[in-house]
Amino acid sequence: MSIGPGSQASLREANTARVVETVRKFGHITQVELTAATGLSPATISNTVKRLVAEGVFRTRSTVHSGRRAQLVSLARQTGLLAGVQVGRRVLRIAISDTSLDIQRSKSLPLPLTHRADTTLDRAAILITELVEDLGANVDELSAVGVSMAAPIDPESGMIPVAGILPGWEDIEIATVLSKRLNRPTSVDNDANAAAVAEARRGALRGVANGIYVCATYTTGAGIIINGHVYHGVRGTAGEIGHVQVEPSGLICNCGGRGCLNTLVGANVLVESLRLSHGYTSVSDVIREANAGDIGCRQVVGDAGTQIGRVLADQVMVLSPSKIVVGGELAATGELLLAPMRDAIEGRPLFAGTVSVEAAALAGQSEIMGALTLAYDEQERVNPMGVSPDRADGASPKGVGE
Ligand SMILES: [Zn+2]
Structure with missing residues (x-):
């Protein structure tokens, strides 16, 4: 014919x-x-x-x-919006993206050290509403909300399973509370876990079946990807490397243990260790001065890299990942942090040359992109119409929660 x-x-x-x-x-x-x-x-x-x-x-x-x-x-024009909420120790970040995770609006607010769940989640709900309205949309057009928390999250209960880590947030079903405020489907996970998935989908862990994302900031945490899935462990505390004991006679940590990694490294400790020589500084001062060549600031950042690297070396011995990617505020010092970390890991003969250590690709955005990724997966779970070829990396949304 x-x-x-x-x-x-x-x-x-x-x-x-x-x-x-x-x-x-x-x-x-x-x-x-x-x-x-x-x-x-x-x-x-x-x-x-x-x-x-x-x-x-x-x-x-x-x-x-x-x-x-x-x-x-x-x-080209995505319909539907997603909201990501990152609750840090001292900062609340909100991002609104389209369903391809391109951020359309974002906002950060400093949080008081003693912020509590009800007020912070109220502020998050108000900010989400404002940012969505600023886009000419309304909250009903949000497909889902994802929350990344600076604390471990029990995948069964959706609550922080350990007292003391984030005071004021115990016994709170975080996703349920925010979901009631906004009347939108909401999910929650630990920030490093969420960031690990974001890096696996569109960052430095893409195509990596076994990898670790390390968040080096006020505290140190990790998200572990095993066979393409985030590994949460029994109560969601897997990857809490900040609570690995490195100094048996050290200071008491907020988890109740003694001499945890978090008591030796982390933004506050770095600032404190420079108080005598440099006077009062902030974390961003330390990072800026280290990058500008200040010897004292470079010293504390390098020492932190070594300490974190030693703890990671033990994790590498157990998990045998092929790649470790490092994000969080301290990662802005680049090789000042990464090189000693790499040395501490590669110094172990058993796995020398099998694991690479690199900066996270979503520079400074891994955790908020993680929150948006949680929102994306929640939308897919609630309304499983779409396919996401992003999942080709194997870190499928089903993995989140396993
Ligand atoms: Zn601890």
Whole structure:
């Protein structure tokens, strides 16, 4: 049967409609998946996608799918919004993104040292509402909310399982409280776990089956990816490397233990150790001065790298990851922190050369991107319509909660 020019045009129109419909349905989809889902030929898909990108209907970005490079196709204008909330010891960060996790609005607020769950979650709900309205949308258009907490989270209860780590937040079902404030689906996890998943999806742990994300900030924590899944352990305390004992006769830690890593390194301790020589400084001062070449500041950052590296070396002995990526405020000192950390790890002959230590790719954003990733996964859980080829790294949302 021969096809005339007119019917060819209508065929093209029908194919275009089918491709747009499929991308809308799935949200993000690779070209290979698009071929399978529409039944059209790879050449037709390739040409149609190219044309629709040129027309501003689609956008594409590179991804890794089943270990191969692939083009991820999505609608240029994402419908639906996600909210990420990062609750740190001293800071509250909120970010609103579209469903492709491009941040549209964000805001940070300092928190008092003794912030409590009810007031902080109230502020989070108000800020989310303000930022969403600033985008010309309303909270009903939020598909989901994700919260990354500077404390371990029991995956069963959604609560902090250890007293003392974040006073004022005990016995609080964090996701439930915020979900009631906003009437949107909400999930919660530890910040380093959430950041590990974010780095696995779109950062330095992409394609890494066994890796560790380390957050070096006021305290030190880690998110552990094993066989592509975040490992939470029984009560969500896996990866709490800040509470590994390094000084048996050291100071008492807020967890009740003695001489934990957190009592020797961490932003506050660094600031304190410079008080005599440098007077009162803040963490950002220490980081800036270290980067500018101040010997004292470089010394304390380097020592922190060594201490954290020694603890990590023991974790590497147990878990045998191929990659460790480091984020958190102190990571802004780059190799000043990373080089001694690497030395402490590579100094162990058993696994020398098997594990690399690098800076996190989502520089300074890993934890808030982690919160948005939690929101994304919550949206997928509640409304499992879309496929997320982002999951090709194996760190599937199902892994979060296992
Ligand atoms: Zn401790």
